[in-house]
Amino acid sequence: MPVTVVMMLLLVQGALYYLGRAVATSAAEDGARAAAVVGGSTTSGQQEATSELAQVGSGFFHTENVSASANATSVSVTVTGHVEAILPFMSIPVTTSATANLEQFQP
Numbered sequence: 001m002p003v004t005v006v007m008m009l010l011l012v013q014g015a016l017y018y019l020g021r022a023v024a025t026s027a028a029e030d031g032a033r034a035a036a037v038v039g040g041s042t043t044s045g046q047q048e049a050t051s052e053l054a055q056v057g058s059g060f061f062h063t064e065n066v067s068a069s070a071n072a073t074s075v076s077v078t079v080t081g082h083v084e085a086i087l088p089f090m091s092i093p094v095t096t097s098a099t100a101n102l103e104q105f106q107p
Contacts, residue, residue, distance in 0.1 A: 009087055013092070016086070016092075027056070030048050033100055034049075040103075057081075062081050066080075075102060079094075
Protein backbone atom coordinates (compact mmCIF):
# COMPACT_ATOMS: atom_id res chain seq x y z
CA MET A 1 0.00 0.00 0.00
CA PRO A 2 2.70 2.60 0.84
CA VAL A 3 4.47 1.86 -2.44
CA THR A 4 1.26 2.59 -4.34
CA VAL A 5 0.84 5.93 -2.57
CA VAL A 6 4.43 6.94 -3.32
CA MET A 7 4.02 5.95 -6.97
CA MET A 8 0.86 8.06 -7.25
CA LEU A 9 2.61 11.02 -5.63
CA LEU A 10 5.50 10.65 -8.08
CA LEU A 11 3.02 10.63 -10.95
CA VAL A 12 1.44 13.87 -9.70
CA GLN A 13 4.91 15.37 -9.17
CA GLY A 14 5.78 14.54 -12.78
CA ALA A 15 2.60 16.23 -13.97
CA LEU A 16 3.48 19.34 -11.94
CA TYR A 17 6.94 19.36 -13.50
CA TYR A 18 5.58 19.29 -17.05
CA LEU A 19 2.97 21.94 -16.21
CA GLY A 20 5.64 24.16 -14.64
CA ARG A 21 7.93 23.71 -17.62
CA ALA A 22 5.11 24.60 -20.02
CA VAL A 23 4.27 27.75 -18.05
CA ALA A 24 7.95 28.79 -17.90
CA THR A 25 8.39 28.19 -21.64
CA SER A 26 5.26 30.15 -22.47
CA ALA A 27 6.40 33.07 -20.30
CA ALA A 28 9.86 33.06 -21.89
CA GLU A 29 8.34 33.04 -25.39
CA ASP A 30 5.97 35.91 -24.56
CA GLY A 31 8.83 37.86 -23.00
CA ALA A 32 10.99 37.34 -26.09
CA ARG A 33 8.14 38.50 -28.35
CA ALA A 34 7.57 41.60 -26.20
CA ALA A 35 11.26 42.47 -26.33
CA ALA A 36 11.59 41.81 -30.07
CA VAL A 37 8.95 44.26 -31.30
CA VAL A 38 9.95 47.66 -32.65
CA GLY A 39 10.38 49.85 -29.57
CA GLY A 40 10.70 46.87 -27.24
CA SER A 41 13.57 46.31 -24.82
CA THR A 42 15.03 43.60 -22.66
CA THR A 43 13.32 45.25 -19.69
CA SER A 44 9.90 44.98 -21.33
CA GLY A 45 10.63 41.33 -22.10
CA GLN A 46 11.54 40.62 -18.48
CA GLN A 47 8.43 42.43 -17.25
CA GLU A 48 6.15 40.52 -19.62
CA ALA A 49 7.60 37.15 -18.60
CA THR A 50 7.45 38.01 -14.89
CA SER A 51 3.86 39.20 -15.23
CA GLU A 52 2.77 36.01 -16.97
CA LEU A 53 4.50 33.83 -14.38
CA ALA A 54 2.74 35.72 -11.59
CA GLN A 55 -0.65 35.26 -13.25
CA VAL A 56 -0.41 31.70 -14.52
CA GLY A 57 2.24 30.00 -12.42
CA SER A 58 1.39 31.22 -8.94
CA GLY A 59 0.96 28.39 -6.49
CA PHE A 60 2.99 25.70 -8.21
CA PHE A 61 5.88 27.46 -10.00
CA HIS A 62 8.34 29.49 -7.96
CA THR A 63 10.32 31.95 -10.08
CA GLU A 64 13.94 32.45 -9.11
CA ASN A 65 15.18 34.54 -12.02
CA VAL A 66 13.99 36.06 -15.29
CA SER A 67 16.76 37.45 -17.48
CA ALA A 68 16.88 38.89 -20.96
CA SER A 69 19.75 39.62 -23.32
CA ALA A 70 19.93 41.01 -26.81
CA ASN A 71 22.42 41.27 -29.63
CA ALA A 72 22.19 42.99 -33.00
CA THR A 73 19.67 40.54 -34.48
CA SER A 74 17.86 38.69 -31.69
CA VAL A 75 16.68 38.77 -28.11
CA SER A 76 16.62 35.91 -25.62
CA VAL A 77 14.62 35.55 -22.39
CA THR A 78 15.51 32.89 -19.81
CA VAL A 79 13.24 31.79 -16.96
CA THR A 80 14.62 29.86 -14.00
CA GLY A 81 12.65 28.47 -11.08
CA HIS A 82 11.35 25.31 -9.52
CA VAL A 83 8.02 23.54 -9.23
CA GLU A 84 6.17 22.88 -6.02
CA ALA A 85 7.36 19.69 -4.36
CA ILE A 86 4.78 17.20 -3.14
CA LEU A 87 7.36 14.90 -1.62
CA PRO A 88 9.65 16.64 0.89
CA PHE A 89 12.93 15.31 -0.53
CA MET A 90 12.30 16.55 -4.07
CA SER A 91 13.35 19.90 -5.48
CA ILE A 92 12.84 20.03 -9.23
CA PRO A 93 14.53 22.93 -11.03
CA VAL A 94 13.20 24.29 -14.32
CA THR A 95 15.23 26.44 -16.71
CA THR A 96 13.97 27.38 -20.14
CA SER A 97 14.68 30.09 -22.67
CA ALA A 98 13.22 31.51 -25.83
CA THR A 99 14.80 33.54 -28.62
CA ALA A 100 13.12 35.85 -31.10
CA ASN A 101 14.49 37.86 -34.01
CA LEU A 102 14.38 41.61 -33.54
CA GLU A 103 11.80 43.33 -35.68
CA GLN A 104 13.20 46.15 -37.76
CA PHE A 105 11.48 48.78 -39.86
CA GLN A 106 12.71 48.71 -43.43
CA PRO A 107 11.26 51.38 -45.72
